[in-house]
Amino acid sequence: MTTMKEIAQRTGVSVSTVSLVLNGRDEGRVKSEVAAEVRRTAKELGYTSNPLARSLRTGKTRILGFVSEEVATTPYAGGIILGAQDAASRLGYMLLTVNTDGRANEDEEIATLKRYGVDGFMYAKMSNRYVDVPAVLDDYPLVLVDATDRAGRIPSIEPDEFRIAYDATMRLVDAGCERIAYVGCDEPMVAQEGRLAGYRSALEDAGRVFDEALVANVLNNGPALRAVDALFDRESPDGFFCFNDARAWYVYECAARRGLTVGRDVSVVGVDNHRIFAETLEPQLTTVELPHYEMGYWAACKLVSLIEDRDPSGFDVPDTTAPLPPYDGCNPAKVHCTLVEKASVRGSAQSDALSPA
Structure with missing residues (x-):
């Protein structure tokens, strides 16, 4: 095993200098060209640090x-x-x-x-x-x-819940949807609060009027399916932003019952990029990937x-x-999530294949 002493002898510097460089404490203490030579020599000789010795010396286990x-x-x-x-x-x-x-x-x-x-x-x-x-x-x-x-x-990090909903809703606006519904979550969650606010803000920025009747906050299973079914009958939405990919399934099911094609007659955007839903629903679901x-x-x-x-x-x-947010920015740090285009939104390249010839 190569030692710091051997590296010091090869580079012509002291063992303490080698220690500073290999422990990442050389900045401002060791000339940059010397530090570079020490690192090059350590790599050439196959040097690896001894975690136990380092922890005893520093009081840190890493x-x-x-x-x-x-x-x-x-x-x-x-x-x-x-x-x-x-x-x-x-x-x-x-x-x-x-x-x-x-x-x-x-x-x-x-x-x-x-x-x-x-x-x-x-x-x-x-x-x-x-x-x-x-x-x-x-x-x-x-x-x-x-x-x-x-x-x-x-210090904390979380998805930018507001931007998730804002981007998803704007995607539906850009697709020409006139009556955009939100299938949300009937639980008091940070994500629900942020996504509802983002949905509402996007509509207002697009010159639309927020309509509480187009919001269905649901949990899961039969009651959720019935609530989305009623939303279809009552409001006839042509676009849906869903709290997550699982809730998007209810929209697909209700559309199929009415002979409507997702991606052509109605457009849907989910959240998660959950593999089970986003890759197996047909057409594949446009979704915002959680970071x-x-x-x-x-x-x-x-x-x-x-x-x-x-x-x-x-x-x-x-x-x-x-992209990762700055380490020294606001707290909590928020990740601007990416919208993954698939085929569930009218006018996308993928959804064009759904249109009848």
Whole structure:
């Protein structure tokens, strides 16, 4: 195994200089050309750091704790963990993940991560919501993922719920839809509040009048299907913005019962880019992709910057579907999500194939 001493001998500098460079503490202390030569030599000799020795020396384990409620067991939200893992790996950290079923075992799982000596925590929820952060995390660097603390003091990241709805509704406006309905969520959620506001604002900016009769806030199953069915009969919408892809299925079902073709007679936009719905509905559903990977990646980078008291602006920026928000911007940081065009909106390239010859 190559040692720092061997690198020092090869480059003609002191061991302390090599240590500063390889531990990322050379800025302002070591000339840039010297630092570059040390890194080049270390790579050439196959140098790898010793995590145990480093943790004993610095008091840091370079382990991040990820505490989630349902996220770890939800397939399409696993991108949060993947994003956090990728960022942690690039920055030289490991990620330990625990999944909780609510406050009942949350403190116990957090205590387990503490026994492993984690340097900081990410605390994630399945759907964007306000949270009361457990007191046991008060003394650790902490970043919230898809959640916001009620006091607004803790760094956090979430989808830009308002822009999700605004962009989706404007897409329907651009497609020529005259009566655009919103199939929302009948639960008090941050996402519902933001998406309803974005839907309303888009209509007003397009010169339309917001009509409460075109809003159907539903939960799921039979009652939801009946509510959307009644919306069709009562208001005859030609465009639908749906709170998520699952609710878009009710629109497809009701359209089919009436002999209407989605993408030609009615246009539909969902949210999630949930693989089961977005790829199996026919025609395929135009949808806004939630930024699970982006939130996980951003959160891990932000957490490391807190642990190391380091400017995160120099961290690698991955190629993501949605651009990452600034690390030092407003709190919560909001991701402007990407609308994925498929065939469920009239006038799209894909929907043109639905038109009769």
